[in-house]
Amino acid sequence: MTVRLGLALPQYGRFADAQALVTVAQEAESQGFDSLWVGDRLLTPLAPRDRYPGGDGTIPPAHRTFLDPFAVLATAAAVTSRVRLGTSTLNANWYPPAVLARSLTTIDRLSSGRLEVGLGLGWSSDEYAAVGVPWDGRATRFDATLDALEAIWRDDPVSVTGPDWDIPPSHILPKPVQLPRPPVHLAGFSPAALARVGRRADGWLAAAMPLPRLADMWKTIRESAERSGRDPDEVRVIVRVNPVVVDSPAEAAPPGRGTVEQIAGQLRATAEAGVHEIFLDLQHTAHDPFQLLDLADRLRKTSGL
Template sequence: MRIGFAVPQFGAFADPDLVLDISRALEDLGYDSLWVGDRILGPIRPSDPYPGRDGVMPEQFVTHLDPLLTLTLAATATERVRLGSSTLNALWQPPVLLARTLTTLDLLSHGRLDVGIGLGWLRDEYTAVGVPWEDRGGRLEETLDVLEAVWGSDPVAHQGRYWTIPPSRIGRKPVQRPRPPLLLGGFSPAALERVGRRADGWLAGAMPLPYLTGLWGLATKAAQEAGRDPGQLRLVVRVNPTVTASRTDPAHAHQRGTVGQICDYLRSTEAAGADEVFVDAQLTTSSPAEFLDLAEEFITTLRG
C-alpha cells in the first residue's frame, strides 16, 4: 500500500516557502505521494454545511494557496514522489484551460501527476466563480470529454452542450500516455457509478469500513457493467485526523485518535481494497516542526 501526505497549503501553512521545504522533507521521509486540496473562500453565512465534523468548515480553509501552483512548487522541490489533487474542483475553469495547466504540470514533474477532481460541496463557491450549481454532473462528464480530447492526438475537436473546440492542433501533450491517471471524488451513487465507468480510481474520505466497502462496491460493479476491469481501479483513502495523546473510541479512529489508532484504521482499509492512503495534518498541527514530527511518526508507524 502506498502512503502519502498532504503538503502545506491551508491556514498557518499557506506559505510558498514552506511548500518547498516540507515537500523535500516529506520525500526524504519516504512518502510515496504528496497531495493538495481546493478551496476559494470561507463564507460568513455559508449556503451549505461542511460535510464533516460539526458541519462548520474548518477555520484553516479560509487561508489557502492555489492547489495547482502548490503542486508546481512541490514538483520543483522533489524528484520521486507522485503529485495529486484531492480534490480539484474541476468546474471552476474552462476545461480546455484546465487541460493545458495539467499538461504543463505533468511535463514539469516528468510524468508524476495524478489528476484528482470532484465537484465540491459549497454553492457559494460556484456563485463566486460564475458557474451554475445545476447540472454539475453533466458539466463534469463533459469536462472529462474535453480533457480526453485535448490529451489525445491532433487534431483536437469537441462539440458539446457547454463547450465547443473547433478542429485544432494543441501541440504539447502530457508525458503520461494516453493521459495522466484520472481519479474522481464523490460519495453519491451517481459519483461512484461515474468512477467505475470513466475514471482510473476513487478518491475516498476516511469513513467506517462498512460504508467504504459498500461505496467501493458500487464503483467496481459499475466498472464491470461498463466492460472495464474492476481490478484496474485505484482506491485512495484520505484522512484528516484529529490526533490525540491518549486513545479514543476505536469506532472513531477514522476521524480521531492516537497516531497508532489512525494507522490501524489506515491499514484496515487495505483489506477493504485501498491501494493508497494519505494523511492531511494541517487541521491538527500548528507549526512546521509539529507538522514534520507528525509526518515522521505516521510514516514510521505505517511502515513498521
C-alpha cells in the same frame, strides 16, 4: 499488495507559506512518502448556503486562507524528483476544459510525468456562483469536462463542443508526458458518483470512514466497472485521512482521531481492507511544518505502511 502512503502539501491556514511548502515537499520525499497532494478551495462565505461535508457541517476556519493548487503543485514539482503529485480534488467545473487541460499538462511536463489528476464536483454553490458557473446541471457539465480533457490530451488537432465552450479544430500542445493521459481519479459518494468512477475513472478518491461503509461503496464501483466492460481490479482506491492527534487514547475513537498509535492502527486496518493508497492531511492537527513532518514520520513508522 503494497499500499502507497502520501501526504497533503502545506496549502491552507497557517501552512499557506512558501517555505513550509518547500520544506515539507522535500522532507516527505526524503522520508519515503510516495505521493504529495493538494486541494481546491476558493472562499469561505460568511453565511454558507451549503453544509461543509465533514465534521459538524461547519467550514474549518483554516480554509479561509488557501493557496492555488496549480501553483503549489508546480512548486512541489520543482523541488522533488520522485514522489507522485496529486489533486484531491480539483473542482473541475470551475475551469474551462481547455484551460484546465493546459494547467494539468504543464504540471505533468514540469514533473516529468508524476501527475495524478483528481477531480470532483465540489460541494459549495457559493463557490460556483463566485466563478460564474451554474450550480444546476453540474453533473452533466462534469461529464462533458471529462470528455473534453480526454480529447485535448489525446487528439491533435482537437475539436470539442460542450455546454458552454466550443474549441474549433486546433493544435493544443504539448501533450502530457503520460500518454494517452495522466491517471484520472474521481471523488464522490452518491450512487451516481460511484457509478461514474466505475464507468470511466482510474481510481476513486475516498475519505476516512467506517470500513463497512467503504466496502459497500467500493462494491458499487466494482459492479459499475463490470457493467461497463472494465476490469474492476484496474480501478484504484485512494483514501484521504485528516488525522486529529490527541495525547490520551479514546475507547471508541472515530476514524482519523486518536493517539498516534490509535490512528496508526486505523491506517493498518484501512490498508488491510484492500485500498491502494492512503494520504494524510495533517494541517488540521500540526502547529508548524516540523511538527507536521514529525507526526507524518511517526504515523508512517508506527503503521508500518
